[in-house]
Amino acid sequence: AQTVTQSQPEMSVQEAETVTLSCTYDTSESDYYLFWYKQPPSRQMILVIRQEAYKQQNATENRFSVNFQKAAKSFSLKISDSQLGDAAMYFCAYRNNAGKSTFGDGTTLTVKP
Amino acid sequence: SAVISQKPSRDICQRGTSLTIQCQVDSQVTMMFWYRQQPGQSLTLIATANQGSEATYESGFVIDKFPISRPNLTFSTLTVSNMSPEDSSIYLCSVDPDAGGTEAFFGQGTRLTVV
Numbered sequence: 583a584q585t586v587t588q589s590q591p592e593m594s595v596q597e598a599e600t601v602t603l604s605c606t607y608d609t610s611e612s613d614y615y616l617f618w619y620k621q622p623p624s625r626q627m628i629l630v631i632r633q634e635a636y637k638q639q640n641a642t643e644n645r646f647s648v649n650f651q652k653a654a655k656s657f658s659l660k661i662s663d664s665q666l667g668d669a670a671m672y673f674c675a676y677r678n679n680a681g682k683s684t685f686g687d688g689t690t691l692t693v694k695p
Numbered sequence: 696s697a698v699i700s701q702k703p704s705r706d707i708c709q710r711g712t713s714l715t716i717q718c719q720v721d722s723q724v725t726m727m728f729w730y731r732q733q734p735g736q737s738l739t740l741i742a743t744a745n746q747g748s749e750a751t752y753e754s755g756f757v758i759d760k761f762p763i764s765r766p767n768l769t770f771s772t773l774t775v776s777n778m779s780p781e782d783s784s785i786y787l788c789s790v791d792p793d794a795g796g797t798e799a800f801f802g803q804g805t806r807l808t809v810v
Contacts, residue, residue: 617798625732625785627801673737681726681791683799685738 584609584676588686595664596694602649603659603689605674615677616650616657621688622670630672633657661691669693697722697790701802708778708809715774716805718788723768728799729761732785741786744771778809 585608595601618630633641674686698721730738742750750763789799
């Protein structure tokens with residue numbers, strides 16, 4: 583079974599600064615997908631960024647980028663130029679080809695003005 | 696993309712009763728998923744619901760407690776039966792339009808409180 587570990591229950595960052603959220607996973611599969619989701623207090627799950635395991639290039643979406651290390655099974659999220667609206671719970675997720683997802687325990691991000 | 700409408704958004708229920716949560720998608724999808732998110736915790740998959748077949752339940756979840764219907768490719772229901780306070784959670788449905796690869800789209804969740 584796959585497991586996803588987020589070792590940082592809470593993180594804080596100063597507005598306009600950069601923060602990195604950590605995620606590691608364990609799997610025996612070679613083909614899979616990794617995601618970061620954001621869940622604000624409204625509880626709506628919002629996709630932040632995704633990475634296909636077969637791609638070596640790290641995914642980037644505006645201020646959000648990942649550092650994907652397949653051999654190390656690491657998938658960290660970097661948020662640049664942090665904004666107050668980035669404050670939320672962030673979940674790292676693993677999805678196999680059957681569409682079944684496993685989520686980490688989440689990291690609560692606080693952005694300080 | 697897919698837009699998901701989930702109802703009700705919240706409810707307060709008496710223990711021993713049942714609640715049915717509805718999930719409506721604006722496009723046809725093969726796979727729908729039901730998750731539970733206990734307060735302050737992560738999402739745990741309850742079951743996968745495919746149209747035309749029985750739902751597949753994850754370890755720790757049983758059909759008698761969480762019966763699921765999937766009558767067509769755009770709709771599913773999850774019933775939380777014989778509720779106890781331990782069932783107080785957020786319940787979310789999600790769809791994976793291409794069965795792997797694309798992002799999952801989530802409903803806005805149902806916040807259930809059992810008293």
